[in-house]
Amino acid sequence: MSVTKKDVNYVADLARLKLSEEETESLANDMNQILDYMTTLEELDTSDVEPLEHVIDLEYRLRDDKAKEPLSHEDALKNAPDADTDYFRVPRVIE
Amino acid sequence: MSSSVNDNYEAVIGLEVHAQLLTESKAFAPVSTEFGGSPNTQVSPLCLGHPGTLPVLNENLVRYIIKMGLATNCDIARKSIFARKNYFYPDLPKGYQISQYDTPICHDGHIDITTDGVDKKIGITRIHMEEDAGKSIHDQDPFNTLIDLNRAGVPLIEIVSEPDIRSAKEAYEYLKRIKQIVQYLEICDGNMEEGSLRCDANVSVRPKGREEFGTRTELKNMNSFRNVERAIDFEIERQIELIESGGKVVQQTLLWDANKMETRMMRSKEEAHDYRYFPEPDIPPVVVTDEMLEDIKEELPEMPDVRKQRFIDEFDMSDDDAQTLTEDRYLADFYEEVLLHAGNPKAVSNLILTEVLRTLNDRSIGIKEFPISEERLAGLVQLREDDKINSSAMTEIYNAMLEEEKTAEELAKEMNLVQVSDTDFLEPIVDEVIEQHPDEVERYRNGKKGLIGFFIGQVMQRSQGKANPEMVREMISDRLEQE
Known part of the structure; x- marks a missing residue:
């Protein structure tokens, strides 16, 4: 199986990325190389190996269910490209 | 449509129910989940999707969903992982929802429902943890959409049923049962109108006796128990009519319009859903220990x-x-x-x-x-x-x-309603009533015993309702019988 430029464009579209013709081509090449490498790994027998879900093997500590002081309303809106006094403002989503 | 045509078909329904959990803080950030705060006042950098933030899982999200799993006869996965569900929408600032994909924490359960006196088991495929999105407001500003992120990151559980439901009524009973269970567990207030319980339905029909499923549609926007029942009924009818008239059911998402009492097509999206789930790298696997499980079992009401x-x-x-x-x-x-x-x-x-x-x-x-x-x-x-x-x-x-x-x-x-059981007070009234109604007294004594009610009524009235009616009955019947 090899990655086509169409595949790259599809994924780029989902990620809202705009790629030039050259970028599309070079990414398709990169992806194919990665997949080729993976096929080498496939030669190993991994039937006894647990899937690795996380690279750091640690026992996860859960957080106590307590609410703390939130971000101030001013700080929350401060970095927004557009906002009114209460809300973040974005281009109209539905017609 | 005639019921005989309907009788030739069978509906196959599965429900996806989202329940907003009654935790104090959000799923991955120590921020209040309280409903009704001013817009964008219950947020942290994490809720806003700022770079450099890390989610830290709320213990009660795990505890509450395990309670739900135990109450619905599910197996509890001792190790489950979170996944990122990727899509772009302004009320999801991170660009992905933290959810669970192939290892839900609860799976393979069931609940019992009773519909018209008939008991039935409805299978639960899975219950998983995820976070809510923010709220988009489209009708306050004519040119823009406004975003409130107070709800972003509020913990949800999604309860997915097996396609075991066969009628709108069964769907209604199933949903009521889910509401009852979450309320008993005190993990969700179960209010559909306010959106703390939400329900989507997958509906298809097939000729009776056929094994394979028909093409399904997904119903959304049903914000009350009755609307779920109505929408499913409507959709079953619509699909049968469509097939009977030679048409084909198209797989699509439909919105229920409660005012028009009909389903209509949601604006179709440009591309099919492709959420590109992958394991959430910021949250290690959730491990449920024996100790934790025992502890939660003990807490079950x-x-x-x-x-x-x-x-x-x-x-x-x-x-x-x-x-x-x-x-x-x-x-x-x-x-x-x-x-x-x-x-x-x-x-x-x-x-x-x-x-x-x-x-x-x-x-x-x-x-x-x-x-x-x-x-x-x-x-x-x-x-x-x-x-x-x-x-x-x-x-x-x-x-x-x-x-x-x-x-x-x-x-x-x-209100002067304290009952009078005092014979000194009641006796003169009883005397008065008997004296003033000689005809009725005569008829009573001649066997018309039902008139006792009339005398009691008279005494009650004259005592302004305060007389003890039992006592009055006794006094009157004594008087009328003895003479």
Whole structure:
């Protein structure tokens, strides 16, 4: 199986990325190389190996269910490209 | 459509229910989940999707979903992982929702429902943890969409049923059962109108006897229990009609329009959903230890069926009455709390099942909004039990208690309804009534015993309703029989 430029464009579209013709081509090449490498790994027998879900093997500590002081309303809106006094403002989503 | 055509088809329905959890803080950030705060005041950098932030899982999200899993006979995965569900929408600032994909924490369970007296098991495929998105407001600003991120990151559980449901009514019963369970567990308030319980339905039809499923549609936007039932009924009819007229069901998402009572197509998206799930790298696998599981099992409350049976056994209640009282956890709690203050279970359940339920119904409120406290209501029951008021006075005082924050005893005195059982007070009234109605006395003595009610009524009226009717009956019948 090899990655086509169409595949790259599809994924780029989902990620809202705009790629030039050259970028599309070079990414398709990169992806194919990665997949080729993976096929080498496939030669190993991994039937006894647990899937690795996380690279750091640690026992996860859960957080106590307590609410703390939130971000101030001013700080929350401060970095927004557009906002009114209460809300973040974005281009109209539905017609 | 004729029912004979409908009888040739069978509906196959699966429900996806989202329940917003009653945690104090969000799923991955220590920020309040309280409903109704001013816009964008319950947020942290994490809720806003700022770079450099890390999610830290709320213990109660895990505990609550395990409770739900245990209450719905699920297997609990000892190790489960979170996944990122990637899509772009302005109320999802991170660009992905943290959810679970191929290792839900609860799976392979079931609940029991009863529809028209028939019991049935509905399978639960999975229950998984995820976070809510923010709120988009489209109708306040003519040119923009406004975003409130207070709800972003509020913990949700998604309960996915097997396609075991065969009618809109079964779907309704299933949903009611889910609501009852989350309320008993106190993990969600179960309010569909306010969106703390949300339901999507996958609906398809097939000719009876066929194994394979028909093409399904997904119904959304059903924001009450009745609307779920109506929308599914409508969609089943629509699909059958379509097939009967030679058409084909198209797989699509439909919105229920409660005003027009019909489903309509959601604006179709440019591309098919492709969420590109992958393991959430910021949250290590969630491990459920034996100790944690045992601890949670111990915290489980008495569940509806067990409580119902206890009410039947302990309070000598009918099946129907016990069913009604335990349907809503808070009503059952209310009943038991009143009982702590007033001794007679039968008297308490009678009052709740008649007057109190009527009030809740008339005012369209839940027991939590009921204006009379358990103690005050117990006072009313006790007053009647002690024979200090008669039953019609009880209703009058009850109605007054709905409006005024006073005890039953205070109101009984104020309204002059304290029952008089004093013969010195009642005797002259009885004498007067008998003297003034010689004809009725004659007819009574000639065998028309039913007239006793007339005499009692007269005495009650003249005592302004205060007389103890039992006593009056005794006094009158004594007088009329002896002479």
